[in-house]
Amino acid sequence: MSTTAVTALVLDLAGTFAFALNGALTAVRVARLDIVGVVTLGMITALGGGILRDVLLGALPPATFSDWRYLVVAAVGGLVAFGLSRQLERLATPITVFDALGLGLFAVTGASRALALGAGAGQAVLLGALTAVGGGTLRDVLVRRVPTVLSSELYAIPALLGAGVVVVADRLGAGALVPSLVGAALCIAVRLVGVRLRLEAPHPPGRPDADPE
Amino acid sequence: MSTTAVTALVLDLAGTFAFALNGALTAVRVARLDIVGVVTLGMITALGGGILRDVLLGALPPATFSDWRYLVVAAVGGLVAFGLSRQLERLATPITVFDALGLGLFAVTGASRALALGAGAGQAVLLGALTAVGGGTLRDVLVRRVPTVLSSELYAIPALLGAGVVVVADRLGAGALVPSLVGAALCIAVRLVGVRLRLEAPHPPGRPDADPE
Amino acid sequence: MSTTAVTALVLDLAGTFAFALNGALTAVRVARLDIVGVVTLGMITALGGGILRDVLLGALPPATFSDWRYLVVAAVGGLVAFGLSRQLERLATPITVFDALGLGLFAVTGASRALALGAGAGQAVLLGALTAVGGGTLRDVLVRRVPTVLSSELYAIPALLGAGVVVVADRLGAGALVPSLVGAALCIAVRLVGVRLRLEAPHPPGRPDADPE
Structure with a gap:
């Protein structure tokens, strides 16, 4: 296995773990589910983006089903979040941070996988963002x-940015590792700054932004 | 490119545009989203039906991802609706009309594409309606x-009718253009008449239709 | 057609019918839909699991679209439930029982189909449960x-159990009929006992189970 492939796998599994924690904590906080529900929601959050990407690329069965490491990492993430939920659930911050980590990591690994499977540049950017x-x-x-992708402060835009970095670097013939790290870091930073400053993209004209709902 | 192919493309892009306007206006009216959310919902509304159809047909990646015109038209539709939302949103009528146009156009183009990819007659009718x-x-x-497909006045039925016209014409060896236009017009007309007259299919027996909820 | 294939088809169609009844009754009870909505929801409930499984296996178009018996059975199930809704809807029990029957039957037929299409043991268990x-x-x-899979008393666990019985038996070289019946019966029994006794998997630590919401 090449260094590139190992790097890609590590980043992808790290994203999987982050989203599994996020999804499971969301299940505890929002929906008060039991352990099966918590782990199931963690796994769906962790594996859903990659499954959608692979379905659209026609790379079936999805990587998740041919590589057990994804399932194991997702399940462990869900169980860890379940066990630590008392410590973590009062804090909204971990949920937001894990979500941003998963977003950035999946944007770059999703775009890389799309390129590896022969997608064009624009397709790879979109599929990277979709994975995220x-x-x-x-x-x-x-x-x-x-x-969140519809309602939240900057969410789709940082994902498109992160995927874009990887695709541009690929077209310029740069290596894979550095652009992946840069793209992921950019996406995570933009997302977290957006949440912190409550930045939003423009609202429809004629509708006051400060409109209390 | 043959006349038939050009016609099919034009009808398909027109349906894409109509659904992008509809989805984006829905985002403004119902969910008060920012520009990214508005355009995203417009694009999902415009592209979602065709993606589902192509996934079920195994025609992957979906046409949307191999033909950039769909993405561009969907994005432009979303942006136009965002810009005109002040003018359009107070009127419920444009949302309904764009939805009916998209319904009729996609019913016939979806059925045609299913036939072109080798689906049988019944499958093509269903996949046309699913696209719509x-x-x-x-x-x-x-x-x-x-x-809407579950709750509304006639919605699935006009889609099945429109797709059915195309499939029957194909089996009879008629050309593609006229049946497409007839099928789309029939679907749009039945849908709009249904909305206007508040027609509904029968309700379960023993439950008064006028039951106030 | 071999006895095994006939058995598999019969079990699969029985599951389709049970889920069609369940989905259609849910439409009547929960959402007060008209006949098109009722039959549509019945068909989606009946066919959705198998379609998801076939998409993930890359077995496209899904069996539903190549074998009309599924569509017919699902539609008839929806119509029967619509016609009998006055008799059935006041009783919560039929909805629960039809759901459990569909769950058990689809867990075993889904796992069998995944094995037949070359999935590994773990994949087949997961895909059986997903079908269910x-x-x-x-x-x-x-x-x-x-x-329900997130919120309810034991739902995913009996599905995994039922699918597991079929996969283990297959690996041991046992026949297909008896393990299918045993797996389905086990799944149905665990599900119904779970509903009856309000069994739930453990809740997150530090959160009283009896917490009134």
Whole structure:
């Protein structure tokens, strides 16, 4: 296994773990589920984005089902979050941070995988962003929230940025490792700054932004 | 490119544009999203039905990802709706009309594409209807409404009718253009008449239709 | 057609019928839909799990679209439930029982189909469980409930058990019929006992189980 492949796997599994923690904590906090529900929601959040990407690429069965490490990491993440929920659930911060980590890591690994499977540049950017936002969107639909990708401060944009860095670097013939780290860091930073400063993209004209709902 | 292929592409892009306007206006009206959320919901509404159809047909990656015109038209539709939302949002009518246009156009283009990819007659009717109702169903799930296809006045039935016209014409060896236009017009007309007259299919026996909820 | 294939088909169609009844009754009870909505929700509940499984296995188009018997059985199930809804809807029991029957039957037929298409043992267990819980999860999302698989007394666990029986028996070289019946019966029994006794898997530590919401 080449260094590149190992790096890609490590980043992908790290993203899987971050999203599993996030999804499981969301299950505890929002929906008060039992252990099966908590671990299931953690696994769906962790694996959903990659599954959607592989379905659209026609790379079936999805990597998740041919490589057990993803399932194991996702399940362990869900169990860890379940066990630590008393410590973690009062803090909204861990949920946000794990979500941003998963977003950045999946944006770059999703784009890389799309390129490796022969997707064009634009497709790879979109599929990277879809990998990043897909699992969280399934999570939100299942616990009946309007998905973060639609409602939140900057979410889709940092994912597109992170995936874009990887794709541009690939077209310029740069290596894979540094652009992946840069892209992921950029995405995570933009996302967290957006949450911190409550930045939002423009609202429809004629509708005051400060409109109290 | 043959005349038939050009016609099919034009009808398909017109349906994409109509659904992008509809989804983006829904985002403004129902969920008060920012520009990213508005355009994202417009694009999902516009592209979702065709993606579902292509996934079920195994035609991967979906046409959307191999043909950039769909993405561009969907994004432009979302942006136009965002810009015009002040003018359009107070009117419920444009949302309904764009939805009906998309429904009719996608019913016939979805059925045609299913036939072109080797589906049988019954499958093509179903996949045409799925193309027509799929994007709107994703839209409704994401903004947490019971999907129109389940709850509304005639919605699935006109889609099945429109797709049926194309499939019957194909089996009779008629050309593609006229049946597509007839099927789309029939679907749009039945849908709009249904909305106007508040027609509904029968309710379960023993339950008064006028039951106030 | 071999006895095994006939058996598999009969069990699969029985599961389809049970889930169609369940989904259609849910539509009547929860969402007060008209006949099109009722039959549509019945068909989605009945066919959704198998479609998700076939998409993930890359077995496209899904069996549903190549074998009309599934569509017919699902549609008839929806119509029967619509016609009998006055008799059945006041009783919560039929909805629960049809759901448990579908769960058990699809867990074993889903696992068998995954094995037949070359999936490994672990994959087959997961895909069997996905077949069993998938249709009901789509049903719940469409009528805006937190899915049973996340919130309910034992639901995913009996599905995994039922699928596990089939996969273990296959690995041991046993026949297909007896393990299928045993697996389905085990799944149905565990599910119904769980509902009856309100058994739940453990809740997060530090959170009283009796916590009134």
